[in-house]
Amino acid sequence: MTTWTPNLPRFPLLDGPSPFQPLPRFSAALGDDAEIWVKREDLLPIAFGGNKLRNLEFLIGAALAEGADALVTSGRRWSNHCRLTAAAGARAGLDVHLVLTGPPLDSPGPNQRLDELLGATVHVTTTAERADREALVAAVTDDLRTAGRRPYVIAVGGSGAVGGVGQVLAGLELADQARERGVSPSAVVLPSATGGTQAGLLVGLELAGLRARVVGVTVAATAAELRPAVQMLVRDLGSLSGRVVDAGSVEFD
Ligand SMILES: Cc1ncc(COP(=O)(O)O)c(C=O)c1O
Structure with missing residues (x-):
């Protein structure tokens, strides 16, 4: 067993390894030319799982170590990373601001609704341009600082x-x-x-x-x-x- 203990602050979000499972029917469907296994990152705990909880352990660790009281991150409207930031930030007692981009929808999709249920403040823009998204992240962060808050910015996808x-x-x-x-x-x-x-x-x-x-x-x-x-x-x-x-x-x- 190889271990490595990173010398970085960490906010624990995982209970243990995600399952590693064989997919025999998938392998058979491929003519058994390959043995397929899956790492079930979707079964990680908190808000329907997803591999970005692993990033968030260290990102939230860094935010808390810096004395931050809010997280700001961004992604597409359907972003799993944003949903997990909303959930993990709430667990850490941090306010979460999400800048979501994507084409206008009649009603918010499931992840955006979860973001809101998890207590995040959602800022939506229909732009597809990276520069526009980054400008909105900067504006949200500036507004928080002006209001006396200490935001920590998480890059797209963590x-x-x-x-x-x-x-x-x-x-x-x-x-x-x-x-x-x-x-x-x-x-x-x-x-x-x-x-x-x-x-x-x-x-x-x-x-x-x-x-x-x-x-x-x-x-x-x-x-x-x-x-x-x-x-x-x-x-x-x-x-x-x-x-x-x-x-x-x-x-x-
Ligand atoms: C299980 C899984 N693997 C990989 C990725 C790709 O992530 P990245 O943005 O790190 O390329 C995602 C995206 O959310 C994911 O959910």
Whole structure:
């Protein structure tokens, strides 16, 4: 078992590892050419689960260590990261402000309704432009400061070196579970949106000595847009964990 204890403040949100389960019928449907397993990040606790709780442990840890009293983050209207920030922020006693972007809807979708039920203040803009979204995040943050509050800003998707540490630990957890179950994965396939999960898993598997490809399936930005960001994060997370990781192995499909 490989352990790494990051020297960073952490606000605990997880009760233990997420389940690692075989999918025999899926494997059979593929002609048993591949044995498929799934890491059930959807079963992580709090507000219907999702892997971004791992990032939020370290992001909220950092916010509390700085003496913040509010969180500001952003995403699309259907963002799971925003829903989890609303829930985890409430657990930590922090006010949560969400900047949500996307086309106008007749009524808010399920995640936005959950955001509001969880007590977050939602600021909606229909813009698809990154610069407009960032301007609204800056305006919300300035308003909070003017009102005497101490906001902590979380980047889209909770990605970045601080949040990515949670995904390095996910990689270590996955490697341990695979070893315990006698499985040697040749590839880990995941959706890649902001790239933080992909970078963290790559570094975590490297730390654990598990030689599996990590393949990001792009769901938002293109591979060409995402590659430099993931490579930079791989280098940052590698140096945080004391390991030089080959950023050239960042792979997309
Ligand atoms: C389980 C899972 N894996 C990966 C991702 C992609 O996240 P990222 O923004 O870190 O690329 C998501 C997005 O929310 C996710 O839910």
